[in-house]
Amino acid sequence: MTTGLKDLYFAPITMTDGQEVWGEPQKLAEAITADLSVNVAEATLYADDALNQSVKEFTNGTIKLGVADLAADVLASVLGQATDAAGITWASGEDVAPYVAVGFRAAKINGIYRYIWLQKVQFKIPSESFETKGESISFKTPEIEGTFMKAIKNGMWKADYTGLPTSAVASSWFTSVKTEKVTSA
Template structure:
């Protein structure tokens, strides 16, 4: 079903233990979302045998998330890009800056009024792009765009895999209501039936 909206853009800071496994901080509002473009790159391999394709493997390699937002505040810019806020509250970007990866969550409204919710587990952002224009006969809004690379997370889930995205659709009969209600309370952690049986 088609989506007709986008809102509730959040991010959660990541801390890593000695093994590199992620722990997510409490999600906080990133900005008001205008658009989100998500593209995925796959690693592909084909094994040929008996003059034809015998096996084909396609695995997630990485992705790109491009966010159009209304504004990026100082603390968000610091968290996402590694910029420094000086003693006067001014955001100072340096060539040596490099933000730490974060988890990014948002939701997209579907044409039936329900929402599809997302968490991207590990996104490393670059410097936001800004388009500026002089005021002419009409009003033109200039808003920042920030682009990040989506990576799989280091921490394995209950199936010994490295997830890169979680998504759920509101109103799905297989989904408990509290999953949707608590979506922005913490970054969603996959749960499998075999884990509950242990």
């Protein structure tokens, strides 16, 4: 159970020797919603007239983010678009959205937060909606959707931590993407 959502970040990923290298986290937007949907591959084996084996494995997932606004430079960064010297963002048919990591935290009760880093995400071009102002004002906030998957380097798709913001893990959560398991305290 969570009661809030904030601190939405992305970190660019570059490939070196066929493995991911995560860059410095950057603010993505002010978060409104984050919906994660996981896909699994399933297989069952029957033997001697009964279920003998069952396998369920993570394949990929979808993240859908509702945000207060998407700045043009951030959108260009996560969609592989170009911004010129005048500040104009250009979208073309040759744009390829790069892989990024996505991190955020969700408030629980008693000052505890759940911290998440999705290891490898590729966003798609978001739909846009505009509306004229009438007798009442309504906000049109953007949503952006991406596919998350396992990283090649570590085979992981998510880092997930629950704790107080004052803990050592939480206080450094947004300074770098958590990509390696901690083996000693």
